[in-house]
Amino acid sequence: MTADTVFEARRGAMTGLAYRMLGSRAEAEDVVQDAWLRWRKVEAQTVREPGAFLNRVVTRLCLDRLKAARARREVYVGEWLPEPVLDAEALAPDETDLDAELSVAFLLTLERLSPLERAAFLLHDVFDRPFSEVAAALDRSEAACRQLAARARTHVRQDRPQGRLGARPDPEAERRLTEAFMTAALTGDADGLKAILTQDVVMHADGGGVVSANLNPIFGVEKAIRLIEGVLRKFPPPEGVTPRLARVNGMPGIVLVHPDGTVHQTMALEIAGDRIAAVYTVRNPDKLAGLSLQ
Incomplete structure (x- = not known):
């Protein structure tokens, strides 16, 4: 499998991760393009786990962008909502409930987490990555990443709209x-x-x-x-x-x-x-x- 093929196979998941981190499809695509430029500089054959490597690159690029994003949102006029997406299936990690993990309410809950909590929660709970990979992406110990994800999980449960957890209508x-x-x-x-x-x-x-x-x-x-x-x-x-x-x-x-x-x-x-x-x-x-x- 060529380096280009490896990257393209991961593009949707990387864009989905970046979108959930940033709340912006345009910024997510910019992040993936930056990841591509970094991917081209490495010898793909020497990367044992391309998925983990690319997730790490995307996560760190998003964390850098979140600093500027938070400053912009402090002066945003009115209520900030994430950029809408009409092709949710293109942003899906494997085996996820799209309606739950891309809903506006869920994305707004992520906004209330710290950047590191958001990253740990998304990588582990939504994208099903092991804590060893999360730790490498965040440059933290596995124990610290478990704590970050646990705190995020608690906030997500607390912020879930009460009384709205019934069966979805047909x-x-x-x-x-x-x-x-x-x-x-x-x-x-x-x-x-x-x-x-x-x-x-x-x-x-x-x-x-x-x-x-x-x-x-x-x-x-x-x-x-x-x-x-x-x-x-x-x-x-x-x-x-x-x-x-x-x-x-x-x-x-x-x-x-x-x-x-x-x-x-x-x-x-x-x-x-x-x-x-x-x-x-x-x-x-x-x-x-x-x-x-x-």
């Missing part, structure tokens, strides 16, 4: 609920929204200070309905934009698409039972620039 029921939300939200149907949103629904939005979006999460069904009605009245979708059902970060979602296929807005829906418990809307054009639906 795909057809999920589709009907998503379609119902799309119709009600785009027509301002208050009764329709009230029938499908939980009483404690949370509306998240990311405009990045570039376009209009609520700066803080909106809690409760009545406030959520007023928000949707206000947005529809003041900022209706541009002419020619059409809504489509899509998987956004492995979650049921809606994408507003321009005639040329570029994306105007994404909405990922967190479903609890037979209702919608949270909506994550990304309107920041910088985060949508790499998306296209034809």
Whole structure:
């Protein structure tokens, strides 16, 4: 197997690791490109475990970038949400539950971990790498990495939305609920929204200070309905934009698409039972620039 073949076989997993670390598909792809440049400088035949070597390179590159990312997010306008992805399967480690491990709620939980906790947890718990490999990637002892992963695991469990751990609805029921939300939200149907949103629904939005979006999460069904009605009245979708059902970060979602296929807005829906418990809307054009639906 050539060095190029080895790298390409690992590209999806490396991009998935970097995306979960950084919350940005564009930055993740930049990291993988940097990893490629480093890979070209080594004699691939001398690397006993290419997967471990590449994971180590990607992890360290991400840790370097997280320092700058944290500084940027301190001055970010409004709520920060991760860049949406529409091809979750391309970012999957082996044998993972995409819906759980790429959901917006999960990625926001990772944001609340320290960089080292995040790296240890992702490498071991999500990508199923042994602690010996984690220790080499983080330049820490195995015992220290076990502690990092354990602390991260505790935070992830604590941050998991309460009351939302029931069985996932069957795909057809999920589709009907998503379609119902799309119709009600785009027509301002208050009764329709009230029938499908939980009483404690949370509306998240990311405009990045570039376009209009609520700066803080909106809690409760009545406030959520007023928000949707206000947005529809003041900022209706541009002419020619059409809504489509899509998987956004492995979650049921809606994408507003321009005639040329570029994306105007994404909405990922967190479903609890037979209702919608949270909506994550990304309107920041910088985060949508790499998306296209034809």
